[in-house]
Amino acid sequence: DISKIGDWIVLNGGDQSSWRLRTNLTSGETIEGAWHILYNATTAHDDYLISPIIEVKDGITDGISFNAKNESMTWMEDIDLYVIDENYQIILGTLQENITPPEEYLNYKFDLSEYEGQNIRIGFHSTTLDQYVFYMDDFKVGNYNTLSLNKIINDEITIYPNPVNSILKIDGEFTNAKIYDLKGKLIMESSESVIDVSQLPQSIYIIKVIANEESVVKTLKLIKE
The missing domain is CATH 2.60.40.10 (Immunoglobulins)
Known part of the structure; x- marks a missing residue:
């Protein structure tokens, strides 16, 4: 199933829950205005949250950053982050697999310079089964060198x-x-x-x-x- 929320696109692979945007607080929810995906207990996710089109320009729109967190340290969701073509048909590259943030928001930053001159989208892909809640918020596109990185992420660990x-x-x-x-x-x-x-x-x-x-x-x- 394909649905659009503003300029964002959600592709649901067939399970009962998929990416949603928090616009108000309801029972059990702690974050307002953030994208999230809730666990599904019977069928693994195969769900994409796909960004608006990014025209990658050197020094202008050659980087992205966002904040992410898990609702629970016990049941940890993870996502894979891909570069996707503007028609969201082809995966052009992988930015990082198995992004598993802690319970506090952690800031992530990625370089898009190798896609300079192309129109791309960013795909957040969830494939987990029976975990809990993954949140993504404050998605930004800008100059990679000046995008703020609030907390250290060391992929060399x-x-x-x-x-x-x-x-x-x-x-x-x-x-x-x-x-x-x-x-x-x-x-x-x-x-x-x-x-x-x-x-x-x-x-x-x-x-x-x-x-x-x-x-x-x-x-x-x-x-x-």
Whole structure:
């Protein structure tokens, strides 16, 4: 199904819920005026939120930024971000896969310079099943070099192995890592790049790797075997 909200386009792959725009608060909703996609418990999403057309010009419209967050750290939604042709028929490139923001809004920024001279759209693609809510707000197009980036995002952080049995390793620059259970309780934290998790019971945890007191670098599910 295809629907249009203003200059934005929503492609629903067939599940019961898809991308919607918050224009007012209703029961259980915490964000107003943001795009969001709500979990579907029986069928995985295959839903695109597609931006208005962007005419990419060097130093003028060669970058995008937006804020994103998850409603819950326990049930984390993620999306893939694509560059799509203006007729929203062809994926021209991938900006980032598996974008999984924390519970607080995190700012993302992407360079579109390789598409200079083209008319493109940006596609937010959700394929999750039975998670919770993903929010996207404050989408901006502008000069990549001057678009503000409010919080640090470091895509060079690598966490492995996952699943893990005893020793967890973190590659990249960070100051602290926190591991939570699925109820949101802090289980352990460390500033070391090698963490012994052998005493943790077998379960699924959430790990947040932090650049400084304000900036979450990466948040993901950690499976302890």
